[in-house]
Amino acid sequence: MKSVYEIIAKIASELPSDCIRIAAKSLASGTQCDDAVSLWGGQLAHRKLIADFGAAARTVGLSSGEIAAALLSAATTAENFFAENAVDILWTGPTTTAVPVRRMEQSLCELIDSAREKVLIVSFVAYKAEKVYSAIRSAIERGVRVSFLTEASKEHGGSLDVDPADILRKKFPEAEFYRWDNADPSHPAVVHAKCAIADESRALVTSANLTGAAMDKNMELGLMISSRRISSRMAAHFAALVTEHVLKKV
Numbered sequence: 001m002k003s004v005y006e007i008i009a010k011i012a013s014e015l016p017s018d019c020i021r022i023a024a025k026s027l028a029s030g031t032q033c034d035d036a037v038s039l040w041g042g043q044l045a046h047r048k049l050i051a052d053f054g055a056a057a058r059t060v061g062l063s064s065g066e067i068a069a070a071l072l073s074a075a076t077t078a079e080n081f082f083a084e085n086a087v088d089i090l091w092t093g094p095t096t097t098a099v100p101v102r103r104m105e106q107s108l109c110e111l112i113d114s115a116r117e118k119v120l121i122v123s124f125v126a127y128k129a130e131k132v133y134s135a136i137r138s139a140i141e142r143g144v145r146v147s148f149l150t151e152a153s154k155e156h157g158g159s160l161d162v163d164p165a166d167i168l169r170k171k172f173p174e175a176e177f178y179r180w181d182n183a184d185p186s187h188p189a190v191v192h193a194k195c196a197i198a199d200e201s202r203a204l205v206t207s208a209n210l211t212g213a214a215m216d217k218n219m220e221l222g223l224m225i226s227s228r229r230i231s232s233r234m235a236a237h238f239a240a241l242v243t244e245h246v247l248k249k250v
Contacts, residue, residue, distance in 0.1 A: 004056035005070065010049060012074035020075040027068035086226040092208060093219035104208050105215035107224050108196060109135040115198040118145040120238060121210060122195045126150055126164040128212035133171060140174050147176040149238070149247060151191040156250075157182060159190050164210075165250060178247045194222075200232040 002010075011020060057067055091101040112119055112135040119139060126148070140146055150165055152158025156179060165177040180191050196204045206222030208214035225231060241247045 002052065002056065004053065004060050004062070004067070007049065007053045007056050008067075008070050008074045011053060011071070012078040014049065017075045017079055020071055024068040024071040024075070027064040027071070030064060032064065084227060085229070086224075088224040088226075090204065090206060090222035090224055091220070092215060092217070102224065104206060104220055104222055105129075105131055107222070108132055108204055108206075108215070111196055111198050111202055111204050111224070112136055112139050114202060115139055115144045117199050118147070119199075120147045120149070120195075120197045120235065122149045122191070122193050122238075123164070123210035124151045124190065124192055124194065125160065126168055126210040129210050129215055130212065132210060132215060136172060136175075140172060145176070146172060146174070147178065148172075149178045149180070149191060149193075152179045159188070177250050178242065179250045181246065181248045195234065197231055197235050197238075200235045201228045202226050203231040203234050 062070075088107070089099065089101045090104045090107045092104040095101065109132060112132070119136075121136075136146055148165065148168055150163075150168070151160055152165070153160045153163035156163060158179075165179065168175065169177060182189055194206045194209055203225045204222055205225065206220060208218065208220035208222060214220050238247070242249070
């Protein structure tokens with residue numbers, strides 16, 4: 001049998017926090033453990049977990065109040081973790097009624113709109129993404145530093161006929177532009193990553209390029225990650241690529 005502490009941690013990650021708090025309040029007032037967990041009776045999917053908790057709680061020498069404190073601590077930790085590490089599914093293309101998803105274009109615009117200091121946008125190509133362009137223009141006008149990393153044209157050692165940086169620079173001359181200086185012509189490679197990072201606190205990782213078709217018509221999948229820990233690591237990785245002269249400002 002798992003320890004009561006392992007079960008409490010699982011309860012905190014799987015059961016609604018309001019149910020946990022109701023039971024903890026009951027335990028703190030002196031209610032016996034079996035009676036307190038009966039308050040979770042409506043959680044049919046978690047009956048075994050609740051039964052395991054009741055059995056484990058009887059084997060340890062903890063008072064009802066001590067178990068209540070452990071439950072509240074675990075629930076609060078789980079709430080804070082999920083609040084700081086939220087992940088949403090993003091989608092472009094046909095939708096279903098089975099899984100609710102957020103639209104890619106709307107989500108990217110929201111991420112850019114949320115930025116107060118800086119935004120990095122990485123895409124293979126970029127063209128005709130007018131709604132996203134509008135969000136970028138608004139960000140620049142409120143003082144946000146916007147940077148782009150895109151694939152280069154053949155003229156600059158890349159694979160494209162037209163350089164996306166040239167297209168974007170005409171629209172956003174205030175922005176910063178970076179290019180991958182791939183110095184090994186015997187092993188050609190391209191900038192195939194697609195992501196956006198705002199203020200090192202939120203990140204969007206996606207299959208979609210910064211194009212109108214990818215934002216509105218294609219079948220594209222992405223994730224919005226509301227986690228400072230992950231977003232800051234992504235931003236630090238790109239910053240190191242610049243510092244180490246893998247990416248060059250153009």
